[in-house]
Amino acid sequence: MKSDRRRVLTLAVCAGEIMLKNGAETYRVEDTIVRICKVYGISNVESFVTPTGIFVTVDYENGSDEPITFIKRIKTRTIDLNKVSKVNTFSRSLMDTRYSIENGLRILKDIESYPTYPKYIRVFCAGLASSFFGALLGAGILDFLSSFTISMIVFLAVNYLERHQANFFIQNALGSAIASLLALLFVYLGFGINLDKIIISSIMILLPGVAITNAVRDSISGDLISGTARGVEALITAVSIASGVGIIMNLWFHSLGGRF
Incomplete structure (x- = not known):
């Protein structure tokens, strides 16, 4: 029938x-x-x-x-x-x-409609996951705490943009820009030491790890259109993250005449 x-x-x-x-x-x-x-x-x-x-x-x-x-x-x-x-x-x-x-x-x-984890748990885990990446890179305790705090703020900001239906390029660009700006402020005020480690660990929650993995798996399975689409999505996400970090870094250092 x-x-x-x-x-x-x-x-x-x-x-x-x-x-x-x-x-x-x-x-x-x-x-x-x-x-x-x-x-x-x-x-x-x-x-x-x-x-x-x-x-x-x-x-x-x-x-x-x-x-x-x-x-x-x-x-x-x-x-x-x-x-x-x-x-x-x-x-x-x-x-x-x-x-x-x-x-x-x-x-x-x-x-x-199955509920996700409570928001406070997701925020805490986002900060914890990112800050431990900094620990793997050799960050000290101040850098660890800085990236922990910044990552939670970035997570909340990206969630806010997502609820207001901002596209993923804007979400990641603004998220990485916020991470870079806060990292610069933390180091400038003495709450952090290694700027590079703080920024790298703080933007870890934005990286398109699942998209890259699915792009490879789809391509291996012969789904070349899907693999290519996911790969391009991951590339655009990476470009948006780099753009947010680069813009803030350039504005900061040009405004201080090349000094930190």
Whole structure:
């Protein structure tokens, strides 16, 4: 029945959308969509996923009915690997327990609305993770505490920009600019010693580590369009971070006539 195929397709695309929005690789999203469709008896399914869209077509093998195509535009993306893992587990559990379409959609809606860690924990962990990068680089206790404080402020600033729908270039450029400005002030006032270590560790939370990893994994899996797109996204993010740091550094040192 065409209506049954549409309901199955809705379930599969909903699962793929949650995964793609939360940082999953495109090949994993494609595999999940195909697996869900096959569990519900649709064996002839084609799935094509890019970082900004999902395209799925299902058809009967004997061509007894017209195919159905579903397109889903992905406009926002973040990193929440816990949700990716939950959807992945859900799709694999269908092999043992075949839920009704309604129950499956209900489970996916629960996963989508699953709460993240409290904000104070995320802020604290952002500061802790960044400051320990400074420790790996040989930063002292003052540099460690400086980068810890700056990273938490940068995290809050980027979160604020994200809530107000600023694009990722602006978010990273302003975030790195704030990190550089605060690092310069901390060293200028004597709260830090090594400017380079403080800046490097403070911008660690902005670096596109997941995007680079997914770009490599998608390229290795043969998804060259997705791999290239994610690679360009990582490159633009890196350029925005460098721009924010460079602009602030130039303005600071030119305003002081080359002196610190």
